[in-house]
Amino acid sequence: MSVETDVVLYDAETAQTLDYAPDGILRHLRTGEYTFETGGVLPDVVLGFETWGTLNEDASNAVYIAHALTGDSHVARGLSTEPGWWDGFVGPGKTVDTDRYFVVSANMVGGCSGSTGPASLDPDGKPWGSRFPFTTIKDSVRLEARLADALGIKVWHTVLGGSMGGARVLEWAVEFPERVKNCVVVAATAESSAEQIAFAQAQSAAIRLDPDFAGGDYYANDNLPSAGLGLARRIAHITYRAEPELEVRFGRAAQEGEAPVGSANLNRGRYQVESYLDHQAGKLVGRFDANSYLVLTEALMSHDVGRGHGSVQTALARLSSVNFFVSAVDSDRLYWPEQSERLAKALPNPVEVRYITSPIGHDGFLTDIEQLGDALAEQIFS
């Protein structure tokens, strides 16, 4: 089966149909009208996605990789010039071996990396902005099922993701248990916790506090809500790291040439850790839309695989046909290891939580994923 015959792919810039499937190059799929879980409707949802490798004859080698909150579909470099965010983990001869598997990753609806989001235009040519529908993790999965249909994939060999990506692939198993053979959930939970919601609220409040946010309809204005988005990222980034790592890297050192213990008034220089967070904030502001950050953050707050099934327990108890692999980062203090243990215990078949050992905290799911290589080779990609 060839991918090209089954799906209307096009290049967003030229709007030309593509007749080839290059590894790691962003393509698009028109999925048509979509009614969101909580009632919103968009007339035409486009999904940006990438693939690596070749789908085999019986379509049994397809692997779906879901990105995290500010991630995107560019998991591995492939034929593009840009490095992927999991290059050491996904590629020819890697743990997720694109010589053997057909790997797919889609940008989440509501985002700003190729799928329809708040910056996309309505039929009258105006950005959706504040009118963009409330989006849930279930919405991302239901739209990705349309992509799987278009690609000729009835059953994923494996769905795999970390952090919000882990939430997304767990929801894949809950929404479509018959379409998921293996489910790999890294540093994620079955439902967002009170603390995760609390930190997320602070982030969305930061964006809304920015006077340039303009209620979400800022696209035509001179100034974007960069300061608010940057503050949201600062808060988030602290929770993605662990205290000992920040202490060893930065301690209370002053940024070079600056005096954080101020002088005669409130204007002071920065500590190194502040400069580091400024840098993280600036990087995100340069590549991400504040409305998308809001939409996806609130989608993550809504994460609850139990919704519609009575409870998390009931939702997961149905999944005896799915082979689960659950992993946590030992130093994670946003998606605490205890939460992964709780998830594993709620699954119908016995699952042992595999630990990524890292001083780095939650971000260990990105930096140290290769620690899972042997276990995944044995249990999933054997």
Add this chain to the structure above:
Amino acid sequence: MSVETDVVLYDAETAQTLDYAPDGILRHLRTGEYTFETGGVLPDVVLGFETWGTLNEDASNAVYIAHALTGDSHVARGLSTEPGWWDGFVGPGKTVDTDRYFVVSANMVGGCSGSTGPASLDPDGKPWGSRFPFTTIKDSVRLEARLADALGIKVWHTVLGGSMGGARVLEWAVEFPERVKNCVVVAATAESSAEQIAFAQAQSAAIRLDPDFAGGDYYANDNLPSAGLGLARRIAHITYRAEPELEVRFGRAAQEGEAPVGSANLNRGRYQVESYLDHQAGKLVGRFDANSYLVLTEALMSHDVGRGHGSVQTALARLSSVNFFVSAVDSDRLYWPEQSERLAKALPNPVEVRYITSPIGHDGFLTDIEQLGDALAEQIFS
């Protein structure tokens, strides 16, 4: 020795000199001109303070209690109508027994509870606002030494505080080792860590992001930077609690009558934990000045008893004459127990860290301080 004969006390509202020392009633001391550690100068710094009990003949029964970031001098109710924030711990017959000890607590310079701060007026009658000097923990201690002088206290029997109050009393021992007999440091460190600085930066950025902040000179305006101060408090409050406590209290429950998993657009209702944080934010906004929050937060960022002594180690090694009592909350994830262990190890005499056992996190230093009663009775107030 009577208090009244040695100190110019006055009532701030009537500017009349007081000739009595009622327990738990706010009084004021003019300390005169003060040059701050980093160079700023104020012509006349007033300290608001309260006392409980009676100073004995040889002035050997004086206890200083230092409040935390948004605390104040009203430690115990005394003769006032307002409850104190440590009423179960300080009072007649309590662990800090005001029948035996003369207890003193001052509002920190830079705050907004009776001591000179950014909202105070300059000699021309304009609020200091953005011109208020950068303030450090050392500044608070040096001014409190003037208060001790005025009260006739050469040596504190004990200085005691939690969180930023712990930082302040540790700095008391470092600045004036000959004036401190016992030093009780609860849930605090010898220097602010990279992570504490990072969370503090996010809070100060939130206040500065508020369009009503107006660079700090907002006192004459119609609107105060309440949203920014509220967001700062939200961020802080999450770090003051512990994940399991939030989970048990709130989980992902919706606030009554609200729908946090939204409808067709971005306007959604709140989770209970969001409503709780809104409430915490609202409470602080009603009683605290945003500039004071900034000044005191940046003072806490600057906390480093080693400054001026070469290192923390060197500063603490000099303190063999001081009897230390170090305590941590076992679930604290802002002032991690490991940091209290590190502080204890850096002291010249052996000190065992005493633990407050609480699921609540950092705020356990407020809610569960009475757990230290027996140990303090034995080691400090025997």
